[in-house]
Amino acid sequence: MPRQITSFSNVTVKRVRALAQKKHRAAEGLFMAEGLRICAEALDAGHAPRILIFAEGDRHELTARLIAATEDAGGEALEVHRDILAKITGKDNPQGVVGVFALLDTALARLDRGAADIWIVCQALKDPGNLGTILRTADAVGAGGVILLDHSCDPFSVEAVRASMGALFTVPVAQAQGAAFFEWLRAGPAMLVGTSLKASADYQAMSYDAPTFIFMGNEQSGLPDDYEAACDALVKMPMLGKADSLNVAVSCAVMAYEVLNQQRRRG
Amino acid sequence: MPRQITSFSNVTVKRVRALAQKKHRAAEGLFMAEGLRICAEALDAGHAPRILIFAEGDRHELTARLIAATEDAGGEALEVHRDILAKITGKDNPQGVVGVFALLDTALARLDRGAADIWIVCQALKDPGNLGTILRTADAVGAGGVILLDHSCDPFSVEAVRASMGALFTVPVAQAQGAAFFEWLRAGPAMLVGTSLKASADYQAMSYDAPTFIFMGNEQSGLPDDYEAACDALVKMPMLGKADSLNVAVSCAVMAYEVLNQQRRRG
Known part of the structure; x- marks a missing residue:
């Protein structure tokens, strides 16, 4: 009672x-x-x-x-x-x-990369609303999980939970420092794909191998140079306007659906 | 001084x-x-x-x-x-x-539909952060403008301006009631495309004619039934997870990049 x-x-x-x-x-x-x-x-x-x-x-x-x-x-x-x-x-x-x-277990070791063909990795993500939105996208594209690197925002904040609309409970979340992540990543199959203003490859011209790890940088500064250097591919989306960037959750979703669409075409 | x-x-x-x-x-x-x-x-x-x-x-x-x-x-x-x-x-x-x-002029009559092949229309959009994010996306895909219908949030609020990262100044914004919008829309060429959970067509299987008007509904309730009925096409994105919806700004961006990508392929 x-x-x-x-x-x-x-x-x-x-x-x-x-x-x-x-x-x-x-x-x-x-x-x-x-x-x-x-x-x-x-x-x-x-x-x-x-x-x-x-x-x-x-x-x-x-x-x-x-x-x-x-x-x-x-x-x-x-x-x-x-x-x-x-x-x-x-x-x-x-x-x-x-x-x-x-609190949910956010140990990197808990993730099974064989469980999904798409993963999302965010570095120093600051805004809990962006994180919640990315969790929703991860759920929608069937991602295996969202990995938060370095000083990212707290996935258990009220704002992140709210923006996730419940996806926090359905999408595994891991937290790690960069070095530990790269060690884990390279211990198995992985294509790490960063979005970067410096990239010359169009995001649609790239072929994504499973499991694809979509790597998003901080809202203000993007990915650090050494993290970009650690990527298997750097790609960019067309930007026809005055500005040079999209909201990070938007950019992540456009990438994630491209990867999913390629997987759908392969059947 | x-x-x-x-x-x-x-x-x-x-x-x-x-x-x-x-x-x-x-x-x-x-x-x-x-x-x-x-x-x-x-x-x-x-x-x-x-x-x-x-x-x-x-x-x-x-x-x-x-x-x-x-x-x-x-x-x-x-x-x-x-x-x-x-x-x-x-x-x-x-x-x-x-x-x-x-304040910028938000009269619908000010828009020239011939100026762009992509337009974004939002109905009863409530969250100024979502609006600002959509404005950024509109800038990136070269959209002609963002049209806000019915009781949408104020594009001139501090939150919307901030989330737009300046796109409010580069992307034309119009405000109108639904009836006035449909009258304006049907006075010229337009393909009005709604995203809907009820749609059976995959968003990638549809061919989008220019100018394409991407029609997004309210964050909670989506598009009203009569607005869906007024669309030339209803499409849906694959949703592989537990949830049945994406953040509206994310969904808008995934649609907008699909339309842009089709235009890029046509050259």
Whole structure:
């Protein structure tokens, strides 16, 4: 049975609220996902909430399923006034459901490169909205996972989880430093393809071997020179306008669909 | 000569700060763009700032060019302490330059469909970040413009301008209600192509005639049924994952590059 909580100073309410900050996520080993749809996606992917907080009076069938799954897994379901959800999420008009989940394992060693023909690698990606969008794209193209190198943003931030629309739970994410990644990459088959303004090859003129690792650089500065040098191919998309770059999540998607389309043609 | 302003209560500082709100943009006929790079893009595209605010001590060559252009056009350049820039932009760590520009003409009648083979149409687009990203893509694929239908977000919001990275100044933007748009569209050659989950045609199997109007729906609900019915073609991208949709700016870019790639192959 869910407990009803009416106090802002409730210990669990305070704990969950603190998960907006990375240091508390790390200390607790937990992160927060807002919204019924994302929490339901998590459950479908096999992740039951450790804590589920929902607005009083919510009788949605999916909410009931989430409450049951949370309690079955030994977690806690709390029914609260919307004011408390507003406080937890820092929003005037909060989602009616907040789920708290155990941090996912982001060890590089966990990835099986044989599991997919497309992978996405991001170096020093800063914007959690871009990361969430890239996770959605990774899900759509059937990518094996997204690998975050160096000081990239936190995939467990509220913004990244939200922008991923639940793809964080369905697409494996790994975090690594560049050196460890290159060592892992070269221990097996891989075509590492960077997008670069300096490239001369058109992205459609290149033939992509599986597994293809699409390598995206930082939003401002792109890939470092030595990372570009480590690529098997550098390609560029046509840019007919005044500007010299696309949004990184857009550029990643255009590349990923090109790789997927080549694979579809090969059948 | 730029004036030095040291007071938070300076009238111009207050006016510029108010431009964060749409009602003040409408009342003043002005909007704000943050950052040296975006302001320089604006100038290159023929738009001199009406007001330029820059951090004291900024001796960047581009800033000097912006100051000169602002004053040549009869505008005002103000040198201020960073605290005032922080106040204007609402950011702890503000950009060093803020430009204020006259609102651009967004009349549909201003567009010349013969000017380009790709156009982007967005219906009830809500997120200014998505709009800015779509403007960048439109610039990159050489689109003739972006047409915003119904209650879409404001292209002159700080967030949209920022996400556009200056493309707002290089890509024509029009705003219209659906009925007026369809009347304009059908008064000349056009292939209107919607992306839809209900479509059976693969986006790569379709041949796109110029000018192609790529039609994107709202982030949550996609295109309304009657708008889909008004399309010349409905297409879908392969989605191999658990989710059934991509970010709207991503989906728009994948479509736009497919149309561009077909045009490139035709030569």
